[in-house]
Amino acid sequence: MDGLMMDQPLLLNTLLWRTERLFHDKKIVTRTGPGEYHSYTYADYAKRVRRLASALLDFGVKPGDRVGTIAWNHYRHFETYFGVPGIGAVLHTINMRLFPEQQQYLINHAQDSVLIIDEDQIPVVEQLVALGIPSVRAFIVMGDGPIPETTLSPVHRYDDLVAAGREDYEFPVFDENTAAAMCYTSATTGDPKGVVYSHRAMVLQAMCLAMHDKLNMSESQVWLEVAPMFHCNGWNIPHTALLQGATLVLPGIHPLDADYVRTIEDLRVTGMNGAVTIGTMMRDFVRASDRDWDLSSLRTMWLGGQAPSLAIMQWWEQTYGTYVVQGYGMTECTPQICFNSIKSTLAERGEDEVYALRQKGGQPIPLMKIKVVGEDGGELPWDGTSVGDFWVQSPFTAREYFEDERTKESMVDGWFRTGDVGAIDPDGYVIIKDRSKDLIKSGGEWISSIDLENALMAHPKVREATVVSVPHEKWLERPLACVVPADESLTEEELREYLTQGFAKWWIPDSFLFVTEVPKTSVGKYNKKEIRGIYAQGGNAEILRRIGAGSAKPVA
Incomplete structure (x- = not known):
């Protein structure tokens, strides 16, 4: 009927x-x-x-x-x-x-x-x-x-x-x-x-x-x-x-970043959306400005492209009462897959736990289905620890690419293979570990570049940071960190000690390169492909020559 x-x-x-x-x-x-x-x-x-x-x-x-x-x-x-x-x-x-x-x-x-x-x-x-x-x-x-x-x-x-x-x-x-x-x-x-x-x-x-x-x-x-x-x-x-x-x-x-700040003050803007790098640049502009800016109207800042760091979330909230929200999306999904919001049943947890939830990719938006698929092709449980590939399905997810044979690589049995790797916790919050091509396999064990980046960005003396995989004779791949210091007193040893508080020693990058900026893609994401390409041409020295050495104290 x-x-x-x-x-x-x-x-x-x-x-x-x-x-x-x-x-x-x-x-x-x-x-x-x-x-x-x-x-x-x-x-x-x-x-x-x-x-x-x-x-x-x-x-x-x-x-x-x-x-x-x-x-x-x-x-x-x-x-x-x-x-x-x-x-x-x-x-x-x-x-x-x-x-x-x-x-x-x-x-x-x-x-x-x-x-x-x-x-x-x-x-x-x-x-x-x-x-x-x-x-x-x-x-x-x-x-x-x-x-x-x-x-x-x-x-x-x-x-x-x-x-x-x-x-x-x-x-x-x-x-x-x-x-x-x-x-x-x-x-x-x-x-x-x-x-x-x-x-x-x-x-x-x-x-x-x-x-x-x-x-x-x-x-x-x-x-x-x-x-x-x-x-x-x-x-x-x-x-x-x-x-x-x-x-x-x-x-x-x-x-420019100054224009965004001035516009918010002039028009009493209540919400905005932009790349994580935009939120960082606006913060840095306000910090360096010789005047106070009234951005108290800004209640919501949606930062995307990658997960905003805990440091950027806290700075905006503590300085202006601005709630930094994030989601998870892709061009193929029109574009949102997930959006972060704290369930009322979880909102009374401690501040650290709530911030940890806010740094996850969020829950699937209405009409969106998502699953985690393991190496054997089976669906993994939503337990927060079982890591696999994210597959999604919705009325606004692409079923094929326009005149492109690569469709068969990404669209399988009515599902879209995102190319992202991670887990889903029991409440449906997506935990993005990495793009599959950005995971680092060192000595047969996986290292998440995103987890390392988030930790580095939480350091008060770090403005930007990205981590890439580079070849290694013994371990095949090792992590390399490119860091933009926010304070010239920052040292490599300080970052090593900082990371050992939350990661196994074999996760810690072999090298920390202090640079003037992290290369960005055309949509504001960290351009890991470019960094890997520069490294292939001449190693760490070529990265520092091409990108520019940042101001930081050498290790004693």
């Missing part, structure tokens, strides 16, 4: 329909300069989105066409989030931090037909044309003034295109499984893999994020979207903010 419910598809434009009516007077704010902001209402936003959608149709964009963007976090870029998929086309947000050759690969693999770009990206796109992007037939430039002189052709001004559209345009109804957006993995190994999100997946993910108690994306929030809008659709936060009618704040073009 079938249910007797209306067959209404889950489409992104249904979120917009609700918001432009219920939250028509709420704002989208974009930083345009120091202390300067562009602001308009969701009602104005919806009119421009409809104009954009109709103009793209008139421009010749058809359902299924891929429209690429290379742009910063601002209101025009956000308009493409609903305008492009609203007509059945596919929004492809391109990582603007990649090398031109990598961007060329993404554009050609996705077969983008149109590129919508910020005007400061024109020189980069000119390079892409020279390299070869034959599927692209037109360029649309976003900016406040006339289009700068360029060799791109044909080239159009974004605002002129929007002005030519119709604000009473009605979005068509189509199947909810229609592609809405494309993102590519950050490719720590091999070429990036394309993930195609459906309307259904993105609507469900936004609704799941809206439910989360610690995120609390309610109408009263003033939320700063720091995570790049090209990375997993800004972690789907823009869609969730719009769904709930929260004030959405976008940091604009070329933001």
